[in-house]
Amino acid sequence: MLHAVIMAGGSGTRFWPLSRAARPKQLLSLVTEKALVVETVERLEGLVPPERVWIVTNAAYADRIRALLPDVPPSHVVAEPCGRDTAACIGLASTVIGREDEDAVLAILSADHVIAPAAAFREALGKGAAVVEESPSTLVTFGMAPTRPATGYGYIERGAARGEVGGVPWYRVERFCEKPDLETAKEFLAAGRFLWNGGIFVFRAAAMRERIGRFLPELAAGLPGVADELLGDGAISAETFGALPKISIDFGVVEKDDDVAVIEAPFSWDDVGSFAALERVLPKDEAGNVGFGDRTLLDASGNVVIAGDGHHVAVVGVEGLVVVQTADATLVCRKEDAQRVKEVVDRLKGSGNEGLV
Amino acid sequence: MLHAVIMAGGSGTRFWPLSRAARPKQLLSLVTEKALVVETVERLEGLVPPERVWIVTNAAYADRIRALLPDVPPSHVVAEPCGRDTAACIGLASTVIGREDEDAVLAILSADHVIAPAAAFREALGKGAAVVEESPSTLVTFGMAPTRPATGYGYIERGAARGEVGGVPWYRVERFCEKPDLETAKEFLAAGRFLWNGGIFVFRAAAMRERIGRFLPELAAGLPGVADELLGDGAISAETFGALPKISIDFGVVEKDDDVAVIEAPFSWDDVGSFAALERVLPKDEAGNVGFGDRTLLDASGNVVIAGDGHHVAVVGVEGLVVVQTADATLVCRKEDAQRVKEVVDRLKGSGNEGLV
Numbered sequence: 001m002l003h004a005v006i007m008a009g010g011s012g013t014r015f016w017p018l019s020r021a022a023r024p025k026q027l028l029s030l031v032t033e034k035a036l037v038v039e040t041v042e043r044l045e046g047l048v049p050p051e052r053v054w055i056v057t058n059a060a061y062a063d064r065i066r067a068l069l070p071d072v073p074p075s076h077v078v079a080e081p082c083g084r085d086t087a088a089c090i091g092l093a094s095t096v097i098g099r100e101d102e103d104a105v106l107a108i109l110s111a112d113h114v115i116a117p118a119a120a121f122r123e124a125l126g127k128g129a130a131v132v133e134e135s136p137s138t139l140v141t142f143g144m145a146p147t148r149p150a151t152g153y154g155y156i157e158r159g160a161a162r163g164e165v166g167g168v169p170w171y172r173v174e175r176f177c178e179k180p181d182l183e184t185a186k187e188f189l190a191a192g193r194f195l196w197n198g199g200i201f202v203f204r205a206a207a208m209r210e211r212i213g214r215f216l217p218e219l220a221a222g223l224p225g226v227a228d229e230l231l232g233d234g235a236i237s238a239e240t241f242g243a244l245p246k247i248s249i250d251f252g253v254v255e256k257d258d259d260v261a262v263i264e265a266p267f268s269w270d271d272v273g274s275f276a277a278l279e280r281v282l283p284k285d286e287a288g289n290v291g292f293g294d295r296t297l298l299d300a301s302g303n304v305v306i307a308g309d310g311h312h313v314a315v316v317g318v319e320g321l322v323v324v325q326t327a328d329a330t331l332v333c334r335k336e337d338a339q340r341v342k343e344v345v346d347r348l349k350g351s352g353n354e355g356l357v
Numbered sequence: 358m359l360h361a362v363i364m365a366g367g368s369g370t371r372f373w374p375l376s377r378a379a380r381p382k383q384l385l386s387l388v389t390e391k392a393l394v395v396e397t398v399e400r401l402e403g404l405v406p407p408e409r410v411w412i413v414t415n416a417a418y419a420d421r422i423r424a425l426l427p428d429v430p431p432s433h434v435v436a437e438p439c440g441r442d443t444a445a446c447i448g449l450a451s452t453v454i455g456r457e458d459e460d461a462v463l464a465i466l467s468a469d470h471v472i473a474p475a476a477a478f479r480e481a482l483g484k485g486a487a488v489v490e491e492s493p494s495t496l497v498t499f500g501m502a503p504t505r506p507a508t509g510y511g512y513i514e515r516g517a518a519r520g521e522v523g524g525v526p527w528y529r530v531e532r533f534c535e536k537p538d539l540e541t542a543k544e545f546l547a548a549g550r551f552l553w554n555g556g557i558f559v560f561r562a563a564a565m566r567e568r569i570g571r572f573l574p575e576l577a578a579g580l581p582g583v584a585d586e587l588l589g590d591g592a593i594s595a596e597t598f599g600a601l602p603k604i605s606i607d608f609g610v611v612e613k614d615d616d617v618a619v620i621e622a623p624f625s626w627d628d629v630g631s632f633a634a635l636e637r638v639l640p641k642d643e644a645g646n647v648g649f650g651d652r653t654l655l656d657a658s659g660n661v662v663i664a665g666d667g668h669h670v671a672v673v674g675v676e677g678l679v680v681v682q683t684a685d686a687t688l689v690c691r692k693e694d695a696q697r698v699k700e701v702v703d704r705l706k707g708s709g710n711e712g713l714v
Contacts, residue, residue, distance in 0.1 A: 340673050
């Protein structure tokens with residue numbers, strides 16, 4: 001059976017002042033009225049029911065996520081006592097879900113990505129499940145055809161076709177490429193066989209457990225104890241979890257493995273890495289502005305403008321800015337500096353303004 | 358005796374969102390912790406005591422001004438039921454104060470100008486009073502030597518010297534010039550004998566009553582009735598006041614008169630016409646930013662940034678912007694568009710957002 005594992009651990013500062021330590025990106029309503037994590041679960045409707053959804057998050061966010069998603073069993077919202085990167089997260093899910101469902105197939109998703117249309121996304125995940133039915137040991141990834149020479153994403157080089165499910169080919173992964181520089185990204189875009197790596201996987205839980213046993217034996221040794229805790233009283237201790245090796249699933253497993261396949265994604269995907277990225281996922285007005293909240297825009301073009309509840313933001317005669325207002329903090333920067341929000345957060349932390357971060 | 362008449366009627370929208378219909382510029386603390394109208398009264402300390410200060414304002418602001426200035430007799434805060442421009446305002450002051458002090462000399466001031474140093478200002482007003490003691494019929498104006506080719510101010514062309522008080526010459530006014538275009542303003546600056554007209558006057562109340570009788574007989578006829586109301590129960594009726602002709606003192610009297618003198622002001626003067634003008638009156642940081650409130654500025658230069666109480670404004674990598682945050686509204690514009698705030702206010706009025714203006 002297909003289970004969804006949604007990774008929702010990020011504490012991202014790239015959306016300050018909307019996001020805060022206590023209100024990370026996955027809990028923000030950036031694109032619709034709903035929090036991104038809720039969108040992520042609802043996107044699965046018809047493919048994976050809430051009772052087969054698992055959400056792995058920081059202990060600090062678990063109760064908020066449970067409240068937002070009453071149909072997901074509370075015990076399926078897994079509270080990590082500390083961050084141990086994605087291999088531990090995915091390994092734990094493969095262990096725990098595997099104990100309940102020996103033939104479990106897992107779809108690994110992120111809680112803070114914007115994906116559309118949902119039907120095409122579900123269809124693609126279904127194709128991934130069909131691949132692992134046919135080829136049980138294979139790890140399936142999904143590659144998005146790039147629409148621009150993005151330097152902020154990793155890429156997957158598509159190799160030879162290995163088969164076809166429902167008329168859709170699946171390919172051998174030639175190699176995974178780190179985030180490229182602009183020149184390389186342009187080459188990738190031109191070459192046509194390089195796809196964005198969205199960090200979405202489908203595999204059999206047993207296949208992942210086998211890989212972790214092979215590539216990360218220390219992690220494999222530690223996971224059963226953590227699974228015992230989780231399936232016991234539901235609380236994972238910092239001692240057992242904190243003792244797991246901290247490594248990403250990409251470095252630790254996927255990039256080392258030879259039996260990795262890629263399906264070309266028939267959906268648009270965006271990890272919305274900053275306020276500037278909202279331009280790609282929100283509707284534009286006739287002057288190219290995006291945003292939400294009460295706003296007055298006069299001769300303003302290409303801006304991202306967000307006004308908090310009960311607040312009005314007026315923007316006159318400016319171009320290419322990010323303006324974000326919340327109850328206690330406002331950010332104004334150029335779109336190309338949207339990533340520098342982190343510096344603001346660091347500055348605030350270092351100047352007695354921890355309450356704002 | 359020297360009395361001060363402070364005109365505080367403006368409802369200015371050029372400082373939205375700091376200024377509102379209910380909180381006009383003269384009630385804002387733009388330059389120090391004190392409201393501009395309070396600064397204006399305190400600047401007179403040692404020359405005109407509060408009991409000889411009169412403040413003419415809109416009925417809507419009178420109580421607020423009385424509360425801010427407890428030492429000014431409440432009856433001296435004159436509440437106009439409607440705006441009738443400066444000739445009516447000055448004519449009324451000349452009539453009312455003249456009834457209490459036959460030899461009254463009036464200094465006419467604006468509630469929302471920034472003037473420094475205060476001692477030089479007081480000395481100049483004192484010189485004006487000395488001129489009208491020597492030449493009782495003369496209307497004295499004060500001209501500020503221009504420091505830039507300003508197009509937002511009227512100018513006074515200085516004529517021949519008519520005399521000297523305490524070593525300072527006073528001159529005949531050759532003519533008053535409307536706000537010039539940039540070319541003309543540059544010529545004025547180069548010529549050296551053109552001075553900014555700050556709208557500051559010193560004259561004997563009797564001399565002004567005589568002028569109004571001569572140039573504006575309809576106003577002269579209406580003023581005694583209004584003065585009776587004010588000196589009676591203190592309330593001016595809209596019927597009598599609204600019946601007065603609406604004209605400025607410049608058009609109605611000063612520009613028509615031949616006996617007008619000008620003293621060169623030994624103080625700096627600024628009418629702070631917009632947020633951009635705050636650059637001239639607030640201290641700059643090393644990158645040329647000005648403002649107040651809790652702020653974080655990273656690689657930001659030449660900006661005017663104002664954060665409201667309990668709010669933090671972070672500005673990254675931008676130049677030449679105005680960013681003003683208040684509890685319910687935020688403005689972002691280029692400094693050169695600072696005057697366009699009026700358009701925002703108009704837009705808000707026309708779109709059901711009257712509560713914000």
